[in-house]
């Protein structure tokens with residue numbers, strides 16, 4: 001399916017991630033009439049209708065879902081089982097794409113009664129078409145199923161395919177949660193700028209611009225980040241002073257440990273809330 005194909009899509013859960021993907025699909029020209037969303041929370045249903053005129057927003061799953069060629073699972077891991085069991089009677093013929101952290105395709109196959117399953121781990125820059133998504137296809141998903149998923153995911157940014165499902169937990173820790181790490185650093189840089197006398201708006205503008213610029217440079221460069229870092233670091237200069245301070249504070253070690261914690265949590269979510 002291409003984003004302009006006539007095959008309808010259903011979203012189970014209409015929160016942040018679903019909105020990012022729906023936004024991408026509509027921007028690429030998918031008719032809104034082809035999108036159904038199941039969203040039990042009233043205010044969120046109103047928001048979806050306002051944000052995406054023409055889509056169908058349902059309070060609960062029902063026969064309307066039977067038209068979907070692709071069902072996108074965008075509920076929290078904690079509510080996946082309940083949502084899956086409620087929708088399964090209506091979605092048996094569809095291809096299923098889950099963006100939920102941790103929930104393994106074995107669990108989905110048990111709840112949904114199909115092997116046509118692809119798991120994705122996107123991230124919130126998908127909202128501005130700059131997402132990074134890791135994808136894993138269960139063996140029961142065909143080449144055309146994978147192509148259909150790629151066409152959807154391509155509307156939100158770039159993707160990588162993974163051969164091992166367990167690697168999705170690592171992708172979750174790296175790029176899935178990753179935007180939060182960047183925002184955390186942005187907060188710290190803004191705070192430091194304010195402490196040193198800048199106003200908040202100026203400090204924030206400089207911090208965000210620095211991330212955007214450094215990321216663009218890293219993406220455009222053939223050289224790895226460590227070489228780019230060394231190029232900023234004059235001997236005996238300011239960057240050297242800052243990086244030495246970070247090393248002695250154990251920031252890199254703590255950062256690696258933090259990502260391990262995220263990966264462990266992704267696996268726990270699969271154990272706790274899986275079949």
Ligand SMILES: NC(=O)C1=CN([C@@H]2O[C@H](COP(=O)(O)OP(=O)(O)OC[C@H]3O[C@@H](n4cnc5c(N)ncnc54)[C@H](O)[C@@H]3O)[C@@H](O)[C@H]2O)C=CC1
Nearest residue numbers: 013014015016017041074075076077079083099100101122
């Ligand atoms: N927010 C993020 O950065 C990322 C989130 N994810 C995954 O995406 C999934 C959704 O996350 P968000 O969109 O951030 O959460 P969210 O809380 O914004 O959206 C979930 C939506 O599901 C609805 N919902 C609750 N029970 C339901 C049910 N039984 N049936 C249908 N809908 C139901 C909620 O009302 C809510 O609007 C999670 O599994 C998360 O692991 C994946 C990558 C990144």
Ligand SMILES: O=C(O)[C@@H]1CCC=N1
Nearest residue numbers: 100101172176177178
């Ligand atoms: O925090 C979470 O569990 C989700 C998965 C990746 C980003 N947000």
